[in-house]
Amino acid sequence: MKNQATHAGNKTTLPFIFIVGTTSLAFVVSQLDVSIVNIALPQISRSFSADVSELQWIVDAYTIAFAVLMLSAGGMSDLLGSKRLFQFGLLLFGIASTGCGLAWGPFSLIGFRVLQGIGAAAMIPSSLSILNQSFAHNKDERSRAVALWTAAGGVSIAAGPILGGLLMHISNWRMIFFVNIPLCLAGMLLSIKLKESEKHPNKGFDIPGQLTWMLALTALIAAIIELHHLGYKNPFIYGGLIFSALMFALFLTIEKKAISPILPLDLFKSSNFNVLILMGIVLNGTYYGTVFVLSLYLQDVLHYSSLTAGMAFLPLTAGFIISNLISGKLMAKYGTRIPILAGLTIGTIGFAGLLIAHAGTPYWQLFIPFITIPMGMGLAVPAMTTSILATVTKTRSGTASAVLNTTRQAAGAMGVAVFGAMANGGTKAIVNAITVSSIISAAGIFCVILLIRRYLKTT
Template identity: 85%
Template sequence: MNDLDTARARKTKSPFIFIVGTTSLAFVVSQLDVSILNIALPQIATSFKADISELQWIVDAYTIAFAVLMLSAGGMGDLLGSKRLFQFGLLVFGIASAGCGFSWNPFSLIAFRVLQGIGSAAMIPSSLSILNQSFAHEAKQRSKAVAWWTAAGGVSIAAGPILGGLLMHVSNWRMIFFVNVPICLIGILLSIKLKESEKHVNKGFDIPGQFSWMLALTALIAAIIELHHLGFNNPIIYGALIFSALMFILFLRIEKKATAPILPLDMFKSSTFNVLILLGITLNGSYYGTVFVLSLYLQNVLGYSSLIAGMAFLPLTAGFIISNLISAKLMAKYGTRIPILAGLTIGTIGYTGLLIAHAGTPYWQLFFPFITIPMGMGLAVPAMTTGILSTVAKTRSGTASAVLNTTRQAAGAMGVAVFGAMANGGTAAIVQAVTISSAISAICIFSLIFLIRRYLKIA
């Protein structure tokens, strides 16, 4: 390679690193907040004298707001420009994180967690849209960019318990929120140099669609969260489920007739789009729910401290890093199908490995599933995300990203609620929950292999 070729290579590589690095900061803080809080809950309960219900809403207020508003944020990014919405999301998330750190009671913390969810809903679809449009004409670069972006989020989820344990060891629970503020500030400053993305012609905003979607999803998740507290026969529970179903039907009718729907139903005409959305739902529901149960298992059954429990999740971080890098190389060579199928196979093996967990399981026996589960996800998720984006026009990438991430976040909240409910009742119930959640996850993920092979229409 001569000096001119070297200079060109550096010029090409520099914008790639800058764009991916800047957009990944948003994914880092948003995904970090999904997992970092679990380790801190006992300390928050002591600080605020909070009961279990209040703690549960502190966790899920963020996820609910994130999930219910992401569809609108995706559409707004396509209409108003992804860069502007990306900067707005970082600003809101940073302010909300500071508010969480300074909160004075459970209700103020829940309110600021909702605001964090609003910020995440704005910056996640817009960050992925920036990536998609920046490398729209370079398929290999786009696959590589999405893989690195996904890797950043995956590592953040896995590293959340570790970082939370370390921060609480040197300070207290408030620091897990304050750590987000400088990251958001750096992201805002760096994003100034990003190019603005293409926009749709402004045809208005789908307020009825957003309102009905928000009510449908909020009622559904709230019913699942409170199910193990109130019981299915409680009128609040079945009333919320009926209300959610009615609102969802109304939402579909509104979207069918809307001139600028937040959920363009024509996207679902693609079998590839549908099966990849189902893949995202299954992976997130299994992973979030299982990790939640494992956090209880490590601390309440095996007796690990918060710091040691956090460090025990270190293999998950390593698994995500290794597999995301491999996924990018596999996509460049084989397309999206092979990484997805390989990831599902490895993930199935990992969840099956957790079936050995009992009250006295030594950590070395848990190491294998702890590293293979994230390796499976790390292979499949970048390819899944790239596949979703390839099914739509680049000007609709923000909406497609929002649909994917909305369904994944909603599935994650449901996974925590369902698997967490099984763990309610002492150490024996927690051990049983690990076994049942692992078996369910393994069966569901293995079943997807057959759907992918039959319905995935892209290489």
């Protein structure tokens, strides 16, 4: 039945929308805290006298923790059971959000953002694994479930600036974190009814791999963020880059020999898997970085209020809603290749449209790229996620989803670091950063289109 999901080995049934809705709450809060913070950056800066690099850390402390721990979380999901890890992530995320709302300075806020990232890393692979196990018996239902789950995250990341603007208009930036608390509480209460998910207790835990991956990514992003302040001749910068490269090399060596690696390298034997991972990297890196710069552009260059800037992002929300609904229908009829190619093409056009942005650009000229960018991503991302899950067995769904989301979050942190570094220098630097980011984004996505056409088969 299409409106119910039956759990193997258990006679009880839960409505399709209940399972999707419960797991989607995790994706909603985790993605909301990516974009909702961007719109609050100018107000946070004034509150704490924080500079651009500190603002970058406020954003990237979350995404780095998210990215470096999600690989382990994927393995833990398979080891301990998805439901248990899902509930732990929701609890920690709610506690950390409370701490963010009560933060007394930029460094305390950064610390609580790290805890949020740990909670998000636990929630996302486990929620996707719950979906994959719940609907493994029905390919069409799984595609619909993943499309709706992805849509919830896409809508929340697009709606973040709007909600943030409204909350700050009513109160102040602290409310953008307190809004997570009832969502986390609702997710925990609803998840009680979910079936206990399958466990694979014979799997070990790759501590050396986790540590080297964490050090490699953190050192790389830290060096990029601090490059503007310290300069490329500073030992912290070139030392950090060298250290990061060494840690990446050591990480790959460890993973080749590990009995239970957090990153099973055999996954990359599939050309489809590799192309889809690259697609996720390009989309997240360009989108996260561009939204960070656009948040500064709307408020610091065009001088919009936080409420007006939030409302300016309304087309992003509309674009995600429309395209995610269309994506599920296209997948059901044509498979995943068509919505991926269509979405990437529309996204390329959207990013290229941002080339018109300058110090006096009227909003109506920004409207087209503001709606085409999320429409493109909303078409492509659900199909990408569904395709990734189709490349692995059910027992590795937690690990595969963790690899996908880890690389996407790492790319998002890199996008904020790189594009944010370009915007560090006042009005002219912000405008130039949008121009350069538009060119990089459009070119990167176009290259992915060429690879998709060559390698990705219909799934």
